Amino acid sequence: MAMVGLFWVTPDAVYVGSPPSALGSFVRLTSDGLEAEGPDGRRTWSWEGLRSAAVEDVPAASASGRASKFVGSVVSAAIGAFTGERPPEMTLRLQTEDAHEEVTVYAAASGGYGPEETALSQQLLARFVAGTADPRTIEAWGREHGLETTPKERVRESLLRAWLEA
Numbered sequence: 001m002a003m004v005g006l007f008w009v010t011p012d013a014v015y016v017g018s019p020p021s022a023l024g025s026f027v028r029l030t031s032d033g034l035e036a037e038g039p040d041g042r043r044t045w046s047w048e049g050l051r052s053a054a055v056e057d058v059p060a061a062s063a064s065g066r067a068s069k070f071v072g073s074v075v076s077a078a079i080g081a082f083t084g085e086r087p088p089e090m091t092l093r094l095q096t097e098d099a100h101e102e103v104t105v106y107a108a109a110s111g112g113y114g115p116e117e118t119a120l121s122q123q124l125l126a127r128f129v130a131g132t133a134d135p136r137t138i139e140a141w142g143r144e145h146g147l148e149t150t151p152k153e154r155v156r157e158s159l160l161r162a163w164l165e166a
Contacts, residue, residue, distance in 0.1 A: 002142070003108045003150045005121035005160050006055050006090075009142040014135045016055060016092055016125075017105035027092055027105050029128065029135040034094070036103045043103075050129045051095040054122055055105070059088045061112035088112075114153055120160035127164060137166045 001010045001019065008015040013028055020026040025038040033046040034053070088107040093100065107113070113121075127133035141159070151159070 001148070002145070004138070004156045005117045005124070006058065006113065007121060007124075007138065008108050009138055011143045011146050012139065014138045014142070015105075017090055018087060018108040021106070025104060025106065027103055029138075031134055031136050034092075036092075038104065043101075045094060045096065045101075047129055047131060049096055051097065053092065053094050053125050053129050055118075055125065056091045056093055058090055058118050059107050059109070059112040060118075061109070061114050114157075116157050117153065117160065120157060120164065124160060124164055133163065133166065137163050 001008065003009075006016060007029070008017065008019045010019065013019075016027040016029065016034075018026070020037070026036070028035045033044060033048075033050070036043045086106065087110055090105050090107055092103040092105050094103065095101075124133060128135060141163075150156070
């Protein structure tokens, strides 16, 4: 599993923010659209049914917190039900033809995200909505690399740029 931008990549799935946790919440990206699981149950949106999708309230990395602290956040999410601690919350705002919807997602980087990674991630999410990019590209990377650790920041930015061009 690895964090790349605002996405958590496993060999078989791509999530916005952290992966599924003891908190029971997640947002998974598929080639068909978004699947969200949370306190209100499971919801889905097709890419064609969305007008926009953007992550707000993204915690920004400080100069001293540049080192990715995602493991602490994921561990907090995994044991959150026992300790009461939660990783930083972000809001995924979705616009459909008829409504605005919000889904809470948990940050995978407790130290925050860099501005370039955040911007590239938002662009990629917009491309998924527009139908000009497909999460399967990221899934394939996850299967091929099966990383146990998150790549360095510059590598993550390069990956996001490559996925935007795919």
